[in-house]
Amino acid sequence: MIEYVAPTSIDDRILGRAARLLEEGGLIALPTDTSWSVVCSLRSQTGIKKLRQLSGERDERHFTLLCSNISQFGELCSLDNTRFRLINRLSPGPYVFILKTLSGTEKALDIRRREAGVRIPGHPVPLALIKTLQHPLYSITAKRSMQGDVEWESPGEGDTELPPIAEEELFEGGWELEGIEGVDMVLDSGEERERIFSTILDLSGEEVKLLRHGAGEWPI
Numbered sequence: 001m002i003e004y005v006a007p008t009s010i011d012d013r014i015l016g017r018a019a020r021l022l023e024e025g026g027l028i029a030l031p032t033d034t035s036w037s038v039v040c041s042l043r044s045q046t047g048i049k050k051l052r053q054l055s056g057e058r059d060e061r062h063f064t065l066l067c068s069n070i071s072q073f074g075e076l077c078s079l080d081n082t083r084f085r086l087i088n089r090l091s092p093g094p095y096v097f098i099l100k101t102l103s104g105t106e107k108a109l110d111i112r113r114r115e116a117g118v119r120i121p122g123h124p125v126p127l128a129l130i131k132t133l134q135h136p137l138y139s140i141t142a143k144r145s146m147q148g149d150v151e152w153e154s155p156g157e158g159d160t161e162l163p164p165i166a167e168e169e170l171f172e173g174g175w176e177l178e179g180i181e182g183v184d185m186v187l188d189s190g191e192e193r194e195r196i197f198s199t200i201l202d203l204s205g206e207e208v209k210l211l212r213h214g215a216g217e218w219p220i
Helices: 012-023 045-055 070-076 081-090 103-109 124-133 174-179
Strands: 002-004 028-031 036-041 064-066 095-100 115-119 137-141 185-188 199-202 209-212
Touching: 002 012, 002 174, 012 028, 012 036, 012 124, 012 185, 028 124, 028 174, 036 045, 036 124, 036 174, 045 137, 070 081, 070 115, 081 095, 124 137, 174 185
Parallel strands: 002 185, 028 185, 064 115, 095 199
Antiparallel strands: 028 036, 036 137, 064 137, 095 115, 199 209
């Protein structure tokens, strides 16, 4: 089901329906400041399980927690002043930050790694949905492989970098995502998204490591 929204003036009724769907374990496709994403509620184990099944990814670095402000980062991950200043400088924007997780986050997401990717997208649709839901979204980039006609390999556990997402894997228009089985709603802002992906910065150690170069400039 497609719900058409005006990014600068989103109907509260649509946001309410979307939030209820997520709370019940549903999946929603929506635009970000990079490409399209598929999201579930951080607090729905059913939604998280569905998202993992849909993605087919084993490497948890493909998944990202979408937040509406940096204070939500601190509820999920370890964040000191140095990391706060860097994230504050680059957010909102096309950057994913890998941070060490708090024990509650690992349990909620049932993850094997002790790190998680977090970001504040520079697009009003996901930000409005997060504020309506009142907690972060768990997300993955929407790819054509989710339509079941193509298989893509995940990097091995020993790999330190994530390869760029091939342009042909990404979507442009929201109507294209209706073909993804398991997505219950598409929030379509009526705009075609660029086929670009985010820059991933690993802040879990002492040095900042570039895991994937995307739309966000690095170094800055």
